[in-house]
Amino acid sequence: MLNRFGKFGINIVYMSTLNGKNILVTGATGLVGSHLVETLLEIKGANIVCLVREKNPTSYFYAQKFDEKVTSAYGDLADKERIFNIVTKYEIDYIFHIGAEAIVPTAFINPYETFTSNIMGTVHVLEAARLSPRVKGVIVASSDKAYGKNCHNATEDNPLAGDHPYDVSKSCTDLIALSYFKTYGVPVTVSRFGNIYGPGDLNMNRIIPGIMKSIIAGETLELRSDGTFLRDYVYVKDVVDGYITLAEKIDIAKGEAFNFSSGHNFSVLDLVSKVGSIVGKDVPYSILNTQKNEIPAQSLNFDKAQRMLEW
Template sequence: MKEGAKMSFWQQRVVLVTGASGFVGSRLVNLLNKKKSKVIALSNKEIKSIRGIIDVRGSVENFQLLNEIIKKYKVNTIFHLAAQSIVEIGQDNPIKTFEVNIRGTWNILECARENNIQKVVIASTVHVYGDNPKVPFKEEYFPQPSRPYETSKACADLLAQSFADTYDLSVEIPRFVNIYGPGDLNFSRLIPKVIKSILQGKQPEVWDVGSIRDFLYIDDAITAYLMIAEKRVDNKKRLRIFNFGTGNQIKIYDLVQKIIQIMAKGIKVRIEQLPQDRSNEIKKQYVSIAKAKRELGWYPKVTLDNGLSKTITWYQGNSHLFI
């Protein structure tokens, strides 16, 4: 698709983005704004850095608010990214996790149904596949969640499928591997946590050294969000699921060593005992991206080494934000 065609596609859109102040959501809002969409950014935090958007405070648990926003601004496209996405919080507070991730999703879907929304994109995760021994995970694999967070996201996916099939909604579900990049201040995530430790002169603490994961750079993830909304082979309203990753996996220990090598620090990894609350940690978690390549023409452009270098440079230049 030519750049001009892409621009005209988004110029016609009134887009609601939930979770708009998050690491991924804020990047998506910024790009949609540049593409001249009318963007309504829903979040529980104020977004000061992006001009020209409609910034709304609120929660996806509030059905009335969502419905009012959609009707008032005549929304025709929804990117639903709002979620409680931290595995540990899901285990400590499953009820809140279910409220946000499940109730929030059915609120979005019901609003879409009532208001005949043209396109709905429900953000999902590789976590829904659970501890399936058949890797790489493929879209046709049925979810096998175990922990509360994984279960909440699998429920959200099934709700989306139900609404798409029953009410003829156009629903897209992108399932992402771990997303990383500049600007992520969630230090419960591995890459920000390791970089912060090294910048503080501390040994990075790692306990799942043998686990295998895939890490996708933020720019490639945002491109995936846009392409999944832009491209359909036909105009039939139905559910589509796509995996997004790099297609290359790495052991956690090797990833941490890469970060140390790039930062040129003589620091050794501190290997910790697996915490009791993570005893059921999934050992292998990565996906096949063949479908996204074939049907969307999407593929990751940023290598892990290049992405880590860009990410580390950002943290080094912005350490005043977190140290």
Template sequence: MSSSEKKNFWKDKNVLVTGCLGFVSSWLIIELLKRGANVIGLTDDCTPYSVLRIEGYDRNISIIQGSITDYLTMERVFNQYEIQVCFHLAAQTIEGICRRSPLTAFETNIKGTWNVLEASRVCRTLEAIIIASSDKAYGEQKNLPYHEEQELLGRYPYDATKVCDEVIAQSYFHTFGLPVGITRCANIYGGGDFHWSRIVPGTIRSVLRNENPVIRSDGTPVRDYLYVEDAVNGYITLAEAVATGRAKGESFNFSAEHHRSVLDIVKLIISISGKKGLSPDIQGKGKPYQEIDRQILSARKAKSRLNWEAVYSLKEGLKKTFLWYKKYMGRYL
């Protein structure tokens, strides 16, 4: 698809984004608006801490307050707004919360997904639905990096919900021919993530407060990192491919293939900040409880099939992220 075709693809397209005030959802909506889409957002909580609101883009979309766990709400939204493309990002994504309250996580992440899929099935205007899975669905694997054809071994509550989401989505594709695509993204980082327990925003907040960043592990766990604008481009590229019949029913890894230890990330953020006298405060031993030690993804399939590739280096992405938080430090940190 040429650049002009991509631009025309989204012009006046009715697009539903669930969890619209979330971190990744906000950046996705901003890009969709730039491409001329008519965006409908669904949210169950009205938080002021959202990139969409901070940047003023919430005034340019239709926001519906409702829950993905309510099927009748989902069916009404799909049909009333004649949804053509859906990005299903609403979920409980914080692993610690999922462990503390697994039933709530299962209700939101699994029931919510089957409601969205069923509502999209009975929607006559639908062209594509993208389900946000996660690299956590792979679980502990002996062979790294992760490839799409590997068995999904997610065992902990959040990880297991993403495995279930994928199985249900595949069922809707194989049974009903639903035009579904599935993303498995690396750890997405960028401005506007207000979950301070995550390593990138938590470290940046500490640095901006002139505090030593705390590391909950011994600093050795390894993760892949993906800048949010690259992730958004991955979502949009996959949706275009599914809608045009090139990737229906398939899962894709999206990663910049920047795998680093937690300690390396913290040190790099301190270096980018230019602040002197700060150092990582390592408080843990080994990996955090019930977390995967090494997560590394291959993006080869996305590169070859979708012609997608991350643009930002890790240092470039972290620098843009740091500057975003620094800009809004007085209001939100």
């Protein structure tokens, strides 16, 4: 499933619904948000509004100068009134809610901030959508970690059972999003992805950027886990395609959650070996085994997305 649609990984055919629409992207300066904005900029007549908490000149968003092509609305997901005002002022039609605290170790250290951003931030976005007469679709980014430890070949019917701050925040995000559909009819859909990688990821806490940094710097890679953790890795362009597919098919997708997966699972040690082989370098590593609150094995079944969305 990696990069299924050629050079850019995007099925450009499915964009007619978003033509000429006002689109809000939260988390626009992050890895996924930046690549989503890059693709949305190709859509005819689309007006893109990006929620930006603070400017990060090193991010892919600013490096590619996307800020010169979109409307940047500065604010924080924790600010309910600000989110409502943005949705109202710019007459938003579609919302891609990508913004969140996405780093598990950071969430462990800062649970309050994580719950505020990930849970209440989602509530604020959904409230703004509920009160808006224009919003036609809300795509909420969740995670395979919403399933907690019940995440081996998980289907959408698996219980949401996060244990630790990041996992719990995503379990709650899922439930809250779908409650807004069931109770108020807000046209919201939920996406669940695994570990995302791709160009412009400068977060060295993530394994693939960490590997590349070690290779470039000639340093020993420090693995926080014991190296055996299994993860589902999915290319960022395929993630973007999943989000856009959900928006294009919102009449089918609303009120539903969907797993998206590459179908490829690797242990951390396998991944280190594969990346080293691709770049033709040995990657020396040391195992710290200090990682806390991580799930040993995660993989997603994406039959539902294939069946309902033809993804």
